[in-house]
Amino acid sequence: MAYIEFNNVTKEYKTGETSIKALDGASFSVEKGELAVILGSSGAGKTTALNILGGMDVPTAGEIKVDGRDIAKYNKKQLVGYRRTDIGFVFQFYNLVPNLTAIENVELAAQVCRNSLDAGEMLTKVGLADRKNNFPAQLSGGEQQRVSIARAIAKNPKLLLCDEPTGALDYNTGKQILQLLQDTCRNDGITVLLITHNSALAPMADRLIRFKSGKVTEITCNAHPTPIAEIEW
Ligand SMILES: Nc1ncnc2c1ncn2[C@@H]1O[C@H](COP(=O)(O)OP(=O)(O)OP(=O)(O)O)[C@@H](O)[C@H]1O
Numbered sequence: 001m002a003y004i005e006f007n008n009v010t011k012e013y014k015t016g017e018t019s020i021k022a023l024d025g026a027s028f029s030v031e032k033g034e035l036a037v038i039l040g041s042s043g044a045g046k047t048t049a050l051n052i053l054g055g056m057d058v059p060t061a062g063e064i065k066v067d068g069r070d071i072a073k074y075n076k077k078q079l080v081g082y083r084r085t086d087i088g089f090v091f092q093f094y095n096l097v098p099n100l101t102a103i104e105n106v107e108l109a110a111q112v113c114r115n116s117l118d119a120g121e122m123l124t125k126v127g128l129a130d131r132k133n134n135f136p137a138q139l140s141g142g143e144q145q146r147v148s149i150a151r152a153i154a155k156n157p158k159l160l161l162c163d164e165p166t167g168a169l170d171y172n173t174g175k176q177i178l179q180l181l182q183d184t185c186r187n188d189g190i191t192v193l194l195i196t197h198n199s200a201l202a203p204m205a206d207r208l209i210r211f212k213s214g215k216v217t218e219i220t221c222n223a224h225p226t227p228i229a230e231i232e233w
Pocket residue numbers: 013020021022040041042043044045046047048049
């Protein structure tokens with residue numbers, strides 16, 4: 001059994017008479033320690049799949065196994081615990097607490113986890129040791145995203161889920177962030193799932209998962225992923 005098993009998952013949103021199938025029998029798996037890139041056009045169901053995998057949303061039907069446990073069967077309390085301890089999120093717009101410093105933002109996340117890692121060490125890892133006492137407004141977009149990655153990995157999560165993490169960044173800054181995510185996966189053994197619109201990033205993946213109209217239309221495994229530094233777009 002794979003580390004992540006997303007089996008025949010459906011998510012239907014009903015508003016009045018109309019219903020939208022954001023996911024329509026989507027299936028994929030990811031092995032432990034892999035970097036999986038999720039590609040697909042707008043509205044294909046990528047964010048819905050990631051949110052369900054992260055315990056932020058629940059499926060209408062289907063099975064979602066993470067490390068052998070079916071999280072689709074979790075009750076609300078179990079989902080809170082799962083989100084808190086097992087999942088690190090990185091979003092397009094950082095979502096840092098504005099009136100806390102960089103290190104306080106990382107500590108805040110680490111405090112709620114049992115096996116959390118040292119906040120200062122995580123900021124050093126993402127190259128921000130000398131900016132730890134700055135507030136988010138004093139940091140550039142790329143630096144804020146580094147803090148949000150430090151915050152996510154300080155939880156020592158099973159999965160690092162990244163939804164368009166470079167969507168708000170320029171080319172070079174975005175590339176540095178992708179390098180950091182690739183290094184985190186390689187050096188720390190964290191399983192990383194990364195949503196992007198940029199199909200040029202496909203070669204950086206151990207596994208490429210393509211979504212279309214709520215379904216997974218293609219899964220490709222790559223034995224020799226390309227270092228992000230060698231990818232141009
Ligand atoms: N809460 C919701 N209520 C109703 N429809 C929703 C809701 N969330 C998502 N949808 C719909 O489900 C479909 C899939 O959305 P989703 O955000 O997962 O796509 P996506 O592939 O992540 O798109 P994008 O790349 O633009 O972020 C879309 O048609 C969207 O409008």
